[in-house]
Amino acid sequence: MKLTTTFASFNLCKEKTKDMTLSNEQRQLIEEFGIYQENNGFQPAVARVMGLLLVSDRAELTFDEISEALNISKSATSNALNMLLNTGHIEYTTFSGDRKRYFRIKSSNWRDLFEKKMQDLSYLNGLLKRVLEVRNRELPIYDAKLNDFISFMDYLKDRMPSLITEWEKSRT
Amino acid sequence: MKLTTTFASFNLCKEKTKDMTLSNEQRQLIEEFGIYQENNGFQPAVARVMGLLLVSDRAELTFDEISEALNISKSATSNALNMLLNTGHIEYTTFSGDRKRYFRIKSSNWRDLFEKKMQDLSYLNGLLKRVLEVRNRELPIYDAKLNDFISFMDYLKDRMPSLITEWEKSRT
DNA sequence: TCATTAGTTCATAATTTACAGAACTAATTT
DNA sequence: AAATTAGTTCTGTAAATTATGAACTAATGA
Structure with missing residues (x-):
């Protein structure tokens, strides 16, 4: 263990009040x-x-x-x-x-992080759309179920901007 | 490569029309x-x-x-x-x-999959709430930014059921 | 000029993972 | 009773991941 706390005589911007000990x-x-x-x-x-x-x-x-x-x-x-x-x-x-x-x-990290999660869902949705194109199922029920999910993801993506706006309004 | 196609004489429920070859x-x-x-x-x-x-x-x-x-x-x-x-x-x-x-x-997999993604975000949100509790920042701006994210996640979670209802209505 | 600081890069060691292959089981069929 | 089917479990290992320590660099300071 090494002592790292230094007492610089002038300390303009760096917030050195706290030390590094973690609870x-x-x-x-x-x-x-x-x-x-x-x-x-x-x-x-x-x-x-x-x-x-x-x-x-x-x-x-x-x-x-x-x-x-x-x-x-x-x-x-x-x-x-x-x-x-x-x-x-x-x-x-x-x-x-x-x-x-x-x-x-x-600082932008949180919004970015959420953005990335949404993009991830969007990518998954793209894959699933291709699944519907390449597979050839006898029973339409399977495609219908998958279509539901795809449709909801698309809906969510569409609504996201307005959701964010509503949220911003809701907390004024 | 082995031949796997078998011609059973009666084939009640199993959809054996297609073979397994993949494009x-x-x-x-x-x-x-x-x-x-x-x-x-x-x-x-x-x-x-x-x-x-x-x-x-x-x-x-x-x-x-x-x-x-x-x-x-x-x-x-x-x-x-x-x-x-x-x-x-x-x-x-x-x-x-x-x-x-x-x-x-x-068959429930898609809804479940989405559910899981949401639960994951919810878990992250729980972690971040604890972050706010345990850390002790000098500048309130940092906590404010994190709070924004937490607040939006909570908002999204609240709105999700009504979003699903709206989506269902939108596609009748 | 020599030492120190603030890192970076490299070779290597320690785990971890992810799968193959073989031996196994338990039920069914011949 | 022997063989086949439909898997499961165990052991070994190849490959990938992750981190270490040592040697290095480039800049600053004494």
Whole structure:
């Protein structure tokens, strides 16, 4: 364990009031969120980094803080951060006179995440439409059931913009 | 390659008109759907079995037909079918005087699949609510953004039943 | 000029997974 | 009683995944 807390004499923008110690609930939640995101196709370490940036009291963390908080090697940290940068899940800020990068969850992340889930459903729907085209069932009942699902997905996609508008109105 | 087409003299319920040969488009679609379902956490072979049962001209296929059509071993077939039975994605019928089981995609599968996607979002939302509870951010803007997402997910969940009703009405 | 910082890249080790093949079972048929 | 059918279960393994540690780079600081 290394002491990382430094007392810089001037501290303009970086919110260094909080230190990095995580409560047990925070650690627990990082793991649960991590497993959730593993199931969404993220590598374990990548998923934990997302979790840490999400539950940490500090919104922005440095490379070393992440590496130490999660007890993962520098290479794993490097790999995870670049992964998340490339996929647009995180971003970083810098401060003049400080070589470190401060990583945080991208603010647009939530809307994007939902957008992606919808696009995923849309892709599935495209596949299912092709299924109807290529298969040749004797009984029309099977196609009818599949058509129902496709139709509902299309309906949902159509209604989504107005749903968002309604939601925005509902919370003024 | 083995000849599997048998000409039973009486053929009451089983739709044996079609044989099992798959077109190139069908094979292609099995792979694409397979990859899609791999990304949803299914094992490759399991995902291919789902794909086959989806795109096949025959709605119901036997163990051996599946094994041969996909060129996977009996153990892989057994494992895949039991997996899919346990998770409720497929079911089977039997016919008296025939020891084979005829596997097909569960008819409720589409609604269930959508239901599951929604439950997944709901679980994520639960995690994010806990995130707000355990973390202690200086700047309220971060919590506000997360709250927006949570709020929209809750709204969507509330509206879902009425959306389904509206959709049903819209297609009479 | 030497040391330190903030990472990156590479080779490799440790797991994990996903399947094949063979041996097995339990029921049915010959 | 022997053979066949319709699978299941077990063992081994090839391949893929994931992370580590060490060596490296490029910039800054003493």
